[in-house]
Amino acid sequence: MDTVVTIEVVTSVDDAAHLAQVTAALHRAETWVRDVEARCSRFDESSELRMLTARSNVPVPASPMLFEAVAFALAVAADTNGVFDPTVGDDMVRAGFDREHRSGVRVTPRSATDGVSYRDVALDASARTVMTSRPLTLDLGAVAKGLAVDLAAQELGAYPDLAIDAGGDVYVRGKSARGERWAVGIRNPRGDGVLDTVCVDRGAVCTSGDYERTARDGEGHVLDARTRRPVQGIASATVIAPTAMAADALATAAFALGPRDGIAFIERNRAAGMIVTDTLERYVTTSWARD
Amino acid sequence: MANAKNNLVAMSTVAVLAVYAAGFTRTRAAAERFAEADARVRRPIPEPNLGVVDTPRVVASSSDAVSIKSQPERKTPAPERVVAAAAHRQDTVLERAAQETPAKKDSGSATTAPRTAQQAAPVPDTAAIRAAQEDSAAAADTARGPFKDGVFMGWGTSRHGDIQAAVEIRNGHIVDAYVTQCLTRYSCSWISSLPPQVVARQSANVDYVSGATESTNAFYYAIAQAISRAK
Numbered sequence: 001m002d003t004v005v006t007i008e009v010v011t012s013v014d015d016a017a018h019l020a021q022v023t024a025a026l027h028r029a030e031t032w033v034r035d036v037e038a039r040c041s042r043f044d045e046s047s048e049l050r051m052l053t054a055r056s057n058v059p060v061p062a063s064p065m066l067f068e069a070v071a072f073a074l075a076v077a078a079d080t081n082g083v084f085d086p087t088v089g090d091d092m093v094r095a096g097f098d099r100e101h102r103s104g105v106r107v108t109p110r111s112a113t114d115g116v117s118y119r120d121v122a123l124d125a126s127a128r129t130v131m132t133s134r135p136l137t138l139d140l141g142a143v144a145k146g147l148a149v150d151l152a153a154q155e156l157g158a159y160p161d162l163a164i165d166a167g168g169d170v171y172v173r174g175k176s177a178r179g180e181r182w183a184v185g186i187r188n189p190r191g192d193g194v195l196d197t198v199c200v201d202r203g204a205v206c207t208s209g210d211y212e213r214t215a216r217d218g219e220g221h222v223l224d225a226r227t228r229r230p231v232q233g234i235a236s237a238t239v240i241a242p243t244a245m246a247a248d249a250l251a252t253a254a255f256a257l258g259p260r261d262g263i264a265f266i267e268r269n270r271a272a273g274m275i276v277t278d279t280l281e282r283y284v285t286t287s288w289a290r291d
Numbered sequence: 292m293a294n295a296k297n298n299l300v301a302m303s304t305v306a307v308l309a310v311y312a313a314g315f316t317r318t319r320a321a322a323e324r325f326a327e328a329d330a331r332v333r334r335p336i337p338e339p340n341l342g343v344v345d346t347p348r349v350v351a352s353s354s355d356a357v358s359i360k361s362q363p364e365r366k367t368p369a370p371e372r373v374v375a376a377a378a379h380r381q382d383t384v385l386e387r388a389a390q391e392t393p394a395k396k397d398s399g400s401a402t403t404a405p406r407t408a409q410q411a412a413p414v415p416d417t418a419a420i421r422a423a424q425e426d427s428a429a430a431a432d433t434a435r436g437p438f439k440d441g442v443f444m445g446w447g448t449s450r451h452g453d454i455q456a457a458v459e460i461r462n463g464h465i466v467d468a469y470v471t472q473c474l475t476r477y478s479c480s481w482i483s484s485l486p487p488q489v490v491a492r493q494s495a496n497v498d499y500v501s502g503a504t505e506s507t508n509a510f511y512y513a514i515a516q517a518i519s520r521a522k
Contacts, residue, residue, distance in 0.1 A: 006508050064313035068306040075302055150307040163499055170499045177496055187502035193484035207502030246303035269299045
């Protein structure tokens with residue numbers, strides 16, 4: 001996942017016992033984040049994710065966490081007819097995303113050059129197994145980070161006012177320390193400052209932008225799974241949804257779908273969103289609220 | 292394709308609850324072990340005004356030979372901070388914990404390096420004060436703010452590099468805030484919306500930015516440290 005997670009809990013009780021409680025809850029939330037990272041890394045050979053696809057044509061039992069994450073990624077793939085596809089892992093490597101940021105560990109593609117798709121992954125919900133029909137690498141990048149944020153938020157359920165920021169995936173609920181609704185800026189993908197600011201009572205604001213980790217030649221990090229090449233012409237896509245997992249995955253998918261299909265896709269899933277093109281043209285859903 | 296039943300947003304909500312329900316016992320146990328180990332190295336919640344810093348003290352201009360190492364691959368995770376903020380009428384406690392997700396296992400025990408509890412001074416929220424009034428006449432009329440006058444600097448760290456920021460205080464109020472050194476891998480230009488918020492709110496509590504790298508946090512910590520030195 002390779003990011004820093006910040007959790008801010010706002011509480012009006014100021015005594016040592018209460019602070020100790022909050023600190024303990026923060027530890028539990030942190031444990032979730034670490035757990036997601038450990039299981040879902042595509043860079044760590046020993047991660048559960050890598051184990052899952054180590055062999056083809058064998059049903060491999062998955063933990064509830066990994067199973068749900070893969071199931072959700074496949075559902076987004078199906079909903080976008082494969083424009084979003086978690087099996088782009090090897091294409092990510094070929095596009096230059098072959099290094100784990102921190103350790104610098106390189107990975108190599110496992111699959112043949114083309115033809116791999118989400119249809120090569122079969123789930124058995126009752127046995128909770130995952131089976132791949134060909135060698136491939138799953139990339140849960142657009143799902144795992146959001147899931148980590150959601151699990152942390154769930155763990156901190158006793159606290160109505162909080163904000164969680166995982167490298168720009170922002171989840172908020174309740175009020176800020178200033179006693180106001182949380183305001184979340186949307187980064188201007190081409191210039192200074194923020195493009196827009198949204199106020200959110202409860203939910204996640206996630207943005208997928210071409211300024212994120214660029215590989216070679218300044219190409220963006222989102223691949224159009226149909227062409228397996230980085231998406232062109234889009235600068236960023238933002239989605240507001242009840243969960244960070246949905247917001248992140250939908251933003252990534254909308255980025256790949258482009259303005260027209262992307263906005264329709266977000267609307268269909270009853271989320272709110274904004275897509276910004278290279279030339280800073282904005283496309284928004286009807287539910288996009290600006291304060 | 293999506294209908295009410297297989298709507299992706301609804302599906303994600305169900306999935307999160309399922310994962311949480313399946314794992315919370317195990318996570319709780321792990322967190323307790325972690326907290327136990329952590330308690331041995333963690334100081335008790337520090338009192339306000341402690342102003343503990345782990346970065347070089349910067350007293351003059353940035354042309355001083357401040358030997359700040361760029362430490363993008365710090366072994367020690369980002370510091371956890373507790374900020375006590377007296378906001379409005381009630382005492383509002385703001386707890387802000389930053390933690391880095393664990394590094395790959397191959398770095399061995401380095402990933403379990405102890406974390407340090409850090410303290411930034413209380414940050415009174417006096418949003419009503421129009422500190423931006425720099426007119427000397429206007430400033431003289433304004434009630435004195437809670438800070439020491441002068442220019443104070445602080446460092447904030449992120450894995451993409453460090454940010455040094457300064458707050459300028461006149462008549463006890465923050466009248467300016469700016470980035471003095473941007474050692475991040477990316478340009479600091481896009482966080483330009485944040486310094487005015489520091490002035491308007493008289494505090495380090497700037498908005499979160501969706502799509503941002505960790506630089507927002509680095510800026511927050513830099514300002515929080517600078518403000519703690521102005522107490």
